[in-house]
Amino acid sequence: MSRAEQKERTRRAIINAAFSQLSADKSFASLSLREVAREAGIAPTSFYRHFADMDELGLTLVDEAGLMLRQLMRQARQRIEKNGSVIRTSIETFMEFVTGNSNVFRLLLRERSGTSAAFRGAVAREIQHFVAELAEYLRKETTCPDELARAQAEAMVILVFHAGADALDAPPEQYNYLTSRTITQLRWLTHGAAGSGRKFKT
Amino acid sequence: MSRAEQKERTRRAIINAAFSQLSADKSFASLSLREVAREAGIAPTSFYRHFADMDELGLTLVDEAGLMLRQLMRQARQRIEKNGSVIRTSIETFMEFVTGNSNVFRLLLRERSGTSAAFRGAVAREIQHFVAELAEYLRKETTCPDELARAQAEAMVILVFHAGADALDAPPEQYNYLTSRTITQLRWLTHGAAGSGRKFKT
DNA sequence: CACTTTAGCTTACAACTGTTCGCTCATTCT
């Protein structure tokens, strides 16, 4: 096996070990280098051959999580073309992601308000991708000035994110309620924004 | 000095020490019993005379933070009576709280998605007080069915909370933008909800 | 083939952590 190949392999082992140790009651901050190394099957000191410290690993995890989110968006767009309902499809896709990759979502959720400014920034950037894309969509579909389209997109993303957070602590039989509640909230936003738009324009 | 009086005093010293050690880059989870005891001016072992463990202290902190929030709401109501604008006054009061007691707000913000189910529950309960009160107000002022009033109130509280979270990482010259953005978002919600109400009723 | 590079290892250390135990001694109770 090639040398670089092997290195990449244990690098992934470290990343996977870290992800697998995240859970409802274990945040990234409470992971220990030694435990991660143990699960990755390497000596603690070998960790440093791949990451300068735990923070660097953490930023890598956030990046990967962001990647998964963007894949999710692409998937959602495909579904929308077949299904039609933009809001419902988007939220349902997101909720599936949250419940299916709860550890990944929890990472973003927590580090968004965590103790590391670098982490907070990284998460904020990932979320901004969502917002920017949604804002662009709103600008096309509606007659909304740029600045307001962004504010609207931000509100929507916040509400959807929060619904995901609620789902983490809710029993599965409440998922339907959470999604329909969020759909209602987003509809209010779009109607309200459209109304204000008319108010100011016409 | 009475015995109970003295006990209460060092209990407060512990609580204050804990609050003072919370900061942008130190969460409750990363506090150590020994450090808190040190700042409170007691031996590590004396801590146990007041709290069974750090979790008990943490729940106490969340309770206190919730108390401050409720005082804040009362204060906001008084301001509204004099000022008139409900939404603007509420948000401005909240933003003042966030910037003036950032450690307290950070505690709620983080433990809302933290690693302890008990903490998450405690924070959720505190926030529900906000939501319930706001929902009741909406039921009186508007012609909104109960269920929808609650969903509307929840959306509003989430957006305001999030604006506070943004403020923590934003330079002070952006506070005005954050508040006005949030005002716009809440107006959209109320208009949208009113519109949908009419749509379903009339 | 000899030479360099480097992922991974073992050992070791110093700095913490939470918690138990037994003691002191001022306040409180009888």
Add this chain to the structure above:
DNA sequence: AGAATGAGCGAACAGTTGTAAGCTAAAGTG
């Protein structure tokens, strides 16, 4: 006055943590 209570203390323990130093052996390079 005498006994009981209980807040606070110091010493000690077992566990964990991150990380430095130096070695081994296999892969890559000329």
